[in-house]
Amino acid sequence: MKLWPLAALLLACGCAPAGGMAKPPELPADRYAKCSVKKSQARPLIVEWPSVDRAALESLSRRGLVAVRYGGCEMEVLSRCRVKGSYKYTPVTLQAERVTIKDADELYAQIPVGAAKLEGELAKSGQLNVDTSIVGTFDAESGALGRDDLEGECSTATHVLTTLTVGAFEFFSGAAVGAGAGGSALGVRAGGKTRSERSVLSRSGDAESCKRSARSDTSPPDGCGALIRVEATPLGAARSASPEPTAPPAAAPRGEPGPEPAPPAADAPTAIPAPGVVDTPTPPPNRGRVGYGPGFVLGLRGPFGIHFGALEDGASLHRYSLFSAGGVLEIGYRVTPALALATTGTLFSGSAGNVSDECPNGVKCRATIVGAGANLIVSPSGGEGFWVGGGASASWVITRREGTFDDAGTQHSLTTARTYSALGPDVGLGVDFADSYVAWINYGFMLGYAFRKTLSASGSNQLDEQSVALGNGDLGTTHTLLLVGRFHFDFGARELER
Numbered sequence: 001m002k003l004w005p006l007a008a009l010l011l012a013c014g015c016a017p018a019g020g021m022a023k024p025p026e027l028p029a030d031r032y033a034k035c036s037v038k039k040s041q042a043r044p045l046i047v048e049w050p051s052v053d054r055a056a057l058e059s060l061s062r063r064g065l066v067a068v069r070y071g072g073c074e075m076e077v078l079s080r081c082r083v084k085g086s087y088k089y090t091p092v093t094l095q096a097e098r099v100t101i102k103d104a105d106e107l108y109a110q111i112p113v114g115a116a117k118l119e120g121e122l123a124k125s126g127q128l129n130v131d132t133s134i135v136g137t138f139d140a141e142s143g144a145l146g147r148d149d150l151e152g153e154c155s156t157a158t159h160v161l162t163t164l165t166v167g168a169f170e171f172f173s174g175a176a177v178g179a180g181a182g183g184s185a186l187g188v189r190a191g192g193k194t195r196s197e198r199s200v201l202s203r204s205g206d207a208e209s210c211k212r213s214a215r216s217d218t219s220p221p222d223g224c225g226a227l228i229r230v231e232a233t234p235l236g237a238a239r240s241a242s243p244e245p246t247a248p249p250a251a252a253p254r255g256e257p258g259p260e261p262a263p264p265a266a267d268a269p270t271a272i273p274a275p276g277v278v279d280t281p282t283p284p285p286n287r288g289r290v291g292y293g294p295g296f297v298l299g300l301r302g303p304f305g306i307h308f309g310a311l312e313d314g315a316s317l318h319r320y321s322l323f324s325a326g327g328v329l330e331i332g333y334r335v336t337p338a339l340a341l342a343t344t345g346t347l348f349s350g351s352a353g354n355v356s357d358e359c360p361n362g363v364k365c366r367a368t369i370v371g372a373g374a375n376l377i378v379s380p381s382g383g384e385g386f387w388v389g390g391g392a393s394a395s396w397v398i399t400r401r402e403g404t405f406d407d408a409g410t411q412h413s414l415t416t417a418r419t420y421s422a423l424g425p426d427v428g429l430g431v432d433f434a435d436s437y438v439a440w441i442n443y444g445f446m447l448g449y450a451f452r453k454t455l456s457a458s459g460s461n462q463l464d465e466q467s468v469a470l471g472n473g474d475l476g477t478t479h480t481l482l483l484v485g486r487f488h489f490d491f492g493a494r495e496l497e498r
Contacts, residue, residue: 041112043163043231044075045099047130047171047202048114053077054204054227061087061164065140067150067157070232075113081154085142087164091217094210095134095167102127125173125199132228133205134167135213135220146236163231166220168205174198295334295492297342301428301446302327302484305348307369309478311397311420312457313471317478319358320367320399324350328448328482330375334492337382344393346371348480363403363414369480371395373426384442388429395422395452397478399459418459418470422452422478430486440490448482 046054057077060066065083069076101107107122108115110130122128140162142149150157175198209223219225303325308318326349332342351366352359359365373393380386401416430446454475461470 041109042233043229044113045111045130045229046113046227047169047204048111048118051202051204058225058227061138061161065142065145066161067154067235068159068161068232069156070159073108073112073115075232076156078154078157080152081157082151083145083160084149084151085140085145087138088141089136089138089217089219091136091213091215092134093215094213095132096207097132097134099130099132100127101129121173121201127175128171128173128201130169130171131207132167132169133207133210133224134165134228135210135224136166136217138164138166140233144236145233150235157235159232159234161230162233164227165229166225167228168203168207168210168224168226169228170200170203172198172200293334293337293492295440295490297330297332297334297340297488297490297492299330299342299442299486299488300327301330301448301482301486304482304484305369306481306483307348307350307367307478309452310476311399311418311454311478312476313474314358315399315418315457315470316358317367317397318352320352320365320401321348321350321369322352324348324367324369326369327484330488332375332377334490337492338379340377340379342375342377342389344371344373344375344391346373346393346395359401360405360407360414362405363401365399365401367400368398369395370398375426375428379432384432384434386429386431388427390425390427392423392425393450395450396420397422412464414463415465416459416461416470418457418461420454421456422454424451424453424477426450426480428482432486432488440492442490443485443487446482446484446486448480448484450480450482452478452480454478 046057049057056079057066060077060079065085065087067078067081067083069078099110101110101122104115104119104122107118107128111118111128118128140160145160145162147154147157205226206223209221212221213224305324305326307321307324308316310316326347329345329347330342331345332340334340346369348369349366351364371393373391375389375391377387377389397420399416399418399420401414404411404413406412426448428446428448430444432442432444434440434442454477457475461468
């Protein structure tokens with residue numbers, strides 16, 4: 001039987017007989033040395049991360065400090081591991097910088113996590129460049145962190161990301177500028193002016209938006225919050241346990257098969273060569289610090305009001321309804337963190353009886369107050385906390401009396417149905433608190449006061465079915481006090497950090 005066709009086929013495909021199976025490719029020894037987590041690699045650029053992974057890291061950082069498994073050239077974000085503490089934003093003077101990488105050593109020092117995948121691009125283009133516009137950092141407010149500060153699935157955690165540098169960046173390969181006359185770029189001459197091919201690998205953020213940054217910012221400007229670089233600090237209890245790359249196995253003598261690699265343990269975590277973020281993070285126990293920006297506001301003040309004063313001569317509002325149930329609905333828009341404009345709608349209704357000669361025994365008296373107005377609300381602390389407001393509103397008071405009463409042994413019937421229009425200013429102050437879980441839900445308490453001048457009165461007043469005047473016809477003034485709760489949705493609120 002002729003075996004040369006089979007031998008030829010094996011030679012053509014690079015295969016070996018079963019007795020001498022080819023081993024999987026091994027990581028060269030110099031790669032292991034480059035991948036050890038050195039001081040220079042403790043602050044790696046993450047511009048090569050896929051945008052979905054950078055977005056997931058940004059989301060996790062808003063909920064609290066982020067734990068990672070960082071060893072060699074692998075970094076795995078542990079989204080199910082919670083770290084006690086939060087990040088605080090520190091603005092800096094706008095920094096424009098270009099990082100140029102021309103050899104493998106610089107590549108592994110600056111971008112260790114993605115270095116293996118970028119070696120080919122570096123060899124092809126000659127250099128890699130990162131143009132950055134840096135506006136600030138998110139820094140961990142906690143000091144030294146150990147395993148006692150971790151909660152959840154943290155058995156593989158080795159480091160905590162303690163600083164996140166933000167701004168805008170463009171990551172590209174190839175030289176960025178041309179050479180002068182008689183010069184060459186990447187060894188190619190073209191009529192005295194040369195320019196290498198430039199290929200954008202990734203970008204995030206807008207450098208023009210970064211120019212709006214200020215040292216007083218409490219968060220990065222919109223469009224300038226991309227994550228550029230992170231600082232990984234070892235856990236105190238995890239330094240000795242950090243997974244370090246081991247030396248490659250010694251090559252077997254020529255002609256002898258090498259040892260087969262041991263299968264991974266069943267419970268060993270799968271190594272992720274590029275950053276990996278779990279899609280279903282465990283919800284944190286509460287939210288972080290809240291910032292306020294433009295957005296709609298919808299709120300309710302209530303549920304009780306105190307009313308007193310004269311609607312007109314012979315008709316006192318507190319005789320109809322001293323205490324009433326109801327509230328004030330506010331619909332508005334937050335223009336800035338400290339300023340909101342709102343329209344208000346008022347509705348209160350209450351009743352009284354057997355309280356005075358205006359509402360004698362056997363006669364039921366009641367009043368309904370309907371109003372509409374506008375308020376300006378100022379929050380010096382920027383949304384949450386103390387606030388003061390003021391404005392004006394118009395109101396309509398509808399009064400009713402109905403029943404019979406005894407006067408010196410004579411029964412009389414009394415029926416009154418009158419409507420009053422009034423106008424006046426109102427003021428209020430209070431304290432609001434953001435909900436512990438949902439940033440845009442706010443609640444608190446307030447003290448409010450409204451003054452009303454009666455402008456007109458109409459309707460009837462009948463005693464024993466005969467129309468009679470209430471008094472001399474003089475119009476009066478009324479007052480409303482609110483010592484109530486305030487609950488509202490502030491859709492301009494957003495969570496800044498945890």
